[in-house]
Amino acid sequence: MNYRQKIVLILAAALFAAVGCKSEYDVIFGSADIDVKYNGAFKFFNEKKYLKAATLFESLSVLTAGTERDDTVRFYWGLSNYRYKDYYTAETNFSNFLDSYPRSPFAEEARFLRLDCLYRATLRYELDQAPTRQAISAIMQYLAEYPGENPRKEACDKMLQNLNERLDRKAYENARLYYKMEDYKASRVAFKNILKDDAENVYREDILYYIAMSSFKYANLSVQSKQRDRYMTFIDDYLNFAGEYPESQYRREMNSLYRRAQRALGRNVAEDEDDNVKDKDFARERKKMLKEQKKKNETSE
Numbered sequence: 001m002n003y004r005q006k007i008v009l010i011l012a013a014a015l016f017a018a019v020g021c022k023s024e025y026d027v028i029f030g031s032a033d034i035d036v037k038y039n040g041a042f043k044f045f046n047e048k049k050y051l052k053a054a055t056l057f058e059s060l061s062v063l064t065a066g067t068e069r070d071d072t073v074r075f076y077w078g079l080s081n082y083r084y085k086d087y088y089t090a091e092t093n094f095s096n097f098l099d100s101y102p103r104s105p106f107a108e109e110a111r112f113l114r115l116d117c118l119y120r121a122t123l124r125y126e127l128d129q130a131p132t133r134q135a136i137s138a139i140m141q142y143l144a145e146y147p148g149e150n151p152r153k154e155a156c157d158k159m160l161q162n163l164n165e166r167l168d169r170k171a172y173e174n175a176r177l178y179y180k181m182e183d184y185k186a187s188r189v190a191f192k193n194i195l196k197d198d199a200e201n202v203y204r205e206d207i208l209y210y211i212a213m214s215s216f217k218y219a220n221l222s223v224q225s226k227q228r229d230r231y232m233t234f235i236d237d238y239l240n241f242a243g244e245y246p247e248s249q250y251r252r253e254m255n256s257l258y259r260r261a262q263r264a265l266g267r268n269v270a271e272d273e274d275d276n277v278k279d280k281d282f283a284r285e286r287k288k289m290l291k292e293q294k295k296k297n298e299t300s301e
Contacts, residue, residue: 025052034063038073045080054080054089071097075106082113091117112152115139119159125169132163139163165202172203179210184221188214188237209250212237216257219264231261 022030028040041056057077064070078093094114098107118135139156146152175190191211194201201207215237219230238258242251 025056029056029059032063034060034069037063038069041073041076045076045083048083050080050084054084054086071101071104071106074100075104075110078110079113082117087117087120090114091121108146111142111145112155115142115156115159119163122163122166125166125173129167129170132166136160136163168198168201168203171198171201172207175207176210179214182217184214184218188218205245205248205250208237208241208244209248209254212241212254212257216261219261228265231264234261 024040025044028037031037031040037056037060041053041060044050044056045053054077057073057080060073061070061077064073074093074097078090078097081087081090081093091114094110094117097104097110098114101107104110115135115138118131118138122132122135123129139160143150143153143156150156171194175187175194178184178187178190188211191207191214194207195204212234215230215234219227219234222230235258238254238261241248241254242258245251248254
């Protein structure tokens, strides 16, 4: 046996060994037999090997296109992605499936699972809330299409509650940034705009509290010639708050500020033992802010 023949035998043996070592998955994936690939895909799916199942269903979809098996293959392709927690791919596959087979026996479940994918793809309240609004819109549409005794309604309602609370939190925290920056005029406007857009915001009590706090601090830190009108604005905000939340945890603090505003307007009201201490705190705060504003003006000049 010459050298060339030895090389051929070695290569043949290596090829035979490679074929012999092929896994069950590799054999099924490489098969052009629809039945072999179909049964194999479901075998891996039932064994909870969802990534391999998804790959097989994807490969199989080319072979079953236009056949009676196509809707099953495409639905389980999306379901395999979903079970593997690849929600982005699953949502895309469920959407494509519904476009092609809106009347399939799998359609209702595919619609709900697509919603769940959209819900899971939403972001924390601090981040972009466009995915949250998309999910809310899709859930509302689903509930409109499947009214009445829908067994998935409770799950949808919980998703909607969570998503709407996330939007409420986003709006509330954005407005609170102005308050933290001590821009009390902008703070009051931002909080009032929240209630203008969404009167049922879950943070309504806190929002009314911050509206009143903003107007009081804005008045307290104003020049004397403008304080009267601004304290009157605070009193309106206080009455709105107190009328709606008479038992609020903030009521004691609000009552104290109300008395101080009344005294600033020259009206006689009973004093609270905490008022004098808080008056000193706000006086220091006002002095500090006016000093900082003066320094800023000098720098800008």
